Amino acid sequence: MLDLTKLARQMQGLSQHLTVEAAASRQRLELAQKHLQQAYAFQKDLIDRQEKWRDRILFANATPIEPLETCIDIPVPPKIHTVIATDGSQIAPNHHEIAYCYLLNIGRVVLHYGQNRHPILDSLPEVFYRPEDLYMSRQWGIRTEEWMGYRRTASxxxxxxxxxxxxxxxxxxxAMVDGSLIYWFLEQLPIDARDRILPPIIEAWQRxxxxxxxxxxxxxxxxxxxGMNFLRLLACPHPVPDCISYCPNQLEKIPCKIFEPLRDTSLWATQLKPGQRGPLWRSNARILDLYEDQKIYFCYIHVGTEIARIEVPAWVAENTAIFDQALGLMLAQVQKGYGYPVAIAEAHNQAVVRGGDKARFFALLEKQMIKAGLKNVGTSYKEARKRGSIA
Known part of the structure; x- marks a missing residue:
C-alpha cells in the first residue's frame, strides 16, 4: 500500500525541480528557434554536409525533403472512405500459472464512412505453447517476454x-498502426532473430x-x-561534423548538444497552426538499410490537441496525391476520436486483455487440461497467495 503521508513530503522538492526545468526548457526552445531561422538559409549546405559525413556522424538525424519553413494546410478528406487499424496485446508466460504459455491478441478494426457497410470490430487470439515458441529466443539471449513483443509487432x-x-x-x-514504423529494437537483435521478425513485416507492407x-x-x-539533431549540424563548432574524430563519446557534454533534451514536437509546436503540417523528412536510421526499398519518411502535424509525428513508407511520401489524402483521413480520425485516431483507439480496445479475460483464459485452459487427463492442475502457492490477503 502506498503511504501518501510520506510521499507528500517529497512533492515540494519535485515541484521546485520541475520549475527549474521548465525555465531551462524555455531557454533551450528559444535557442532552437534561432537555429531553425538560421537553417532556412543554409539548408542545402547542411544537407550536403550531412550526406558527405554521414558515416562519421554518431547521432540519429533526419534529412528535410522540403524547405524547413514549410507549413501546409491538411486537405479536407473525401466523405466516402475506409480506415483500417490493428493493435496487439498479450498474456505473458508465467511459471506460477497452471501452464507455461503465452497468448497474443490482435485487435482488428475496419471503419467505413459514407458507404452503408458494417464495420469490423473484433480480435484474433493465438496461443503459443510449443517448446520452439517458448524457448527459441533463449539461444540468442532474448527473454521470452521480449520475444513475445517482437512477434506481436510482426503479427x-x-x-x-x-x-x-x-x-x-x-x-x-x-491503414494505420499505433507507433513508429521504424523498429529500433531490431538493431540489437542477432541476424537470425531479426530474420524471423522483419521479413513478415516487409512482406505485409509490400502487399x-x-x-x-x-x-x-x-x-x-x-x-x-x-529533426532537432539536424540542427546540431548548424551548431557544430568544428570544421566538419566528424563525430568520430572530434566527439567520440556522445554521452559526455559536447558543444552541439545545446538543445537536449528538447524534442522535435516542442519546436514544431511553435511553428504550426492547428490543421497544418511541417516539412517532410527522410529518416536516416541505420536499421532502415535492412528495409529494402521501404524507407521511412515522416512529418509533424498540429492535430489540434498536440503535435503528432506521422510516419509513412517512401512510396506513400513520393505520391503527393496519396500522401495528402492519407493525411486528410488521419486528421479526420483524430477529430472523430476527440484528439486521437478513433480506429487505433478501437483496435486497442479490441486487443486489450483485461483481468477478467485473463482469468477466463486460464479457466478454459485448466478445463482442457483436466479433460485431457492431467492431474494436479492449478497455480503455484505463491500465485494463489498473492491473489488474496488475510492481513
Missing part, C-alpha cells in the same frame, strides 16, 4: 495487410503497396529528436 503488420486487402473497395482507404493502400504510423507524444 500486427501481417493482420493489417490481410484485413486491408480483404476489404478494399473503390473508396479511398488508409499494401501492391494494393495502393497507404500505410501510416501515428505517434502521439513522440519523444523523437531526429
Amino acid at each position: 500486427e503488420a501481417t493482420v493489417l495487410a490481410e484485413l486491408a486487402c480483404a476489404v478494399k473497395g473503390e473508396a479511398p482507404s488508409l 499494401l503497396r501492391d494494393a495502393q493502400i497507404p500505410l501510416m504510423g501515428y505517434l502521439s507524444a513522440s519523444r523523437n529528436v531526429e
Whole structure:
C-alpha cells in the first residue's frame, strides 16, 4: 500500500525541480528557434554536409525533403472512405500459472464512412505453447517476454495487410498502426532473430503497396529528436561534423548538444497552426538499410490537441496525391476520436486483455487440461497467495 503521508513530503522538492526545468526548457526552445531561422538559409549546405559525413556522424538525424519553413494546410478528406487499424496485446508466460504459455491478441478494426457497410470490430487470439515458441529466443539471449513483443509487432503488420486487402473497395482507404514504423529494437537483435521478425513485416507492407493502400504510423507524444539533431549540424563548432574524430563519446557534454533534451514536437509546436503540417523528412536510421526499398519518411502535424509525428513508407511520401489524402483521413480520425485516431483507439480496445479475460483464459485452459487427463492442475502457492490477503 502506498503511504501518501510520506510521499507528500517529497512533492515540494519535485515541484521546485520541475520549475527549474521548465525555465531551462524555455531557454533551450528559444535557442532552437534561432537555429531553425538560421537553417532556412543554409539548408542545402547542411544537407550536403550531412550526406558527405554521414558515416562519421554518431547521432540519429533526419534529412528535410522540403524547405524547413514549410507549413501546409491538411486537405479536407473525401466523405466516402475506409480506415483500417490493428493493435496487439498479450498474456505473458508465467511459471506460477497452471501452464507455461503465452497468448497474443490482435485487435482488428475496419471503419467505413459514407458507404452503408458494417464495420469490423473484433480480435484474433493465438496461443503459443510449443517448446520452439517458448524457448527459441533463449539461444540468442532474448527473454521470452521480449520475444513475445517482437512477434506481436510482426503479427500486427501481417493482420493489417490481410484485413486491408480483404476489404478494399473503390473508396479511398488508409491503414494505420499505433507507433513508429521504424523498429529500433531490431538493431540489437542477432541476424537470425531479426530474420524471423522483419521479413513478415516487409512482406505485409509490400502487399499494401501492391494494393495502393497507404500505410501510416501515428505517434502521439513522440519523444523523437531526429529533426532537432539536424540542427546540431548548424551548431557544430568544428570544421566538419566528424563525430568520430572530434566527439567520440556522445554521452559526455559536447558543444552541439545545446538543445537536449528538447524534442522535435516542442519546436514544431511553435511553428504550426492547428490543421497544418511541417516539412517532410527522410529518416536516416541505420536499421532502415535492412528495409529494402521501404524507407521511412515522416512529418509533424498540429492535430489540434498536440503535435503528432506521422510516419509513412517512401512510396506513400513520393505520391503527393496519396500522401495528402492519407493525411486528410488521419486528421479526420483524430477529430472523430476527440484528439486521437478513433480506429487505433478501437483496435486497442479490441486487443486489450483485461483481468477478467485473463482469468477466463486460464479457466478454459485448466478445463482442457483436466479433460485431457492431467492431474494436479492449478497455480503455484505463491500465485494463489498473492491473489488474496488475510492481513
